[in-house]
Amino acid sequence: MKVIIDLCVVPMGVGVSVSQYVAECQKVLQEAGLKHQLHAYGTNIEGDWDDVFAAVKECHTRVHAMGAPRITTSIKVGTRTDRDQSMQDKIDSVKGNDA
Numbered sequence: 001m002k003v004i005i006d007l008c009v010v011p012m013g014v015g016v017s018v019s020q021y022v023a024e025c026q027k028v029l030q031e032a033g034l035k036h037q038l039h040a041y042g043t044n045i046e047g048d049w050d051d052v053f054a055a056v057k058e059c060h061t062r063v064h065a066m067g068a069p070r071i072t073t074s075i076k077v078g079t080r081t082d083r084d085q086s087m088q089d090k091i092d093s094v095k096g097n098d099a
Contacts (some may be wrong), residue, residue, distance in 0.1 A: 001049045004087055006076040008042035009059050011068030021066060033060070037087060042074070046087050049079075077096040 011021045025043070029036045032055040045052055056075070063071055069088040 012070040
């Protein structure tokens with residue numbers, strides 16, 4: 001099953017700046033070959049359900065390995081069965097309705 005998620009991984013107990021941890025998660029997504037788009041408060045990811053959630057698990061594994069004793073993660077998940085839809089399709093649909 002294909003999925004699009006919005007992922008926000010927040011390491012706790014590591015200070016104010018978390019950019020190095022976000023960068024590590026971006027590496028995980030690149031290594032997994034998943035299409036993704038970083039935004040100001042998270043990352044949109046699309047791909048096969050199992051591949052996407054395996055990457056989420058790997059993000060947690062690596063962020064803990066970097067010294068974060070605790071992580072809180074927010075995930076929004078969307079799936080469709082009526083047709084294939086990419087992240088770009090969703091954006092284009094909204095832009096096509098701009099006045």
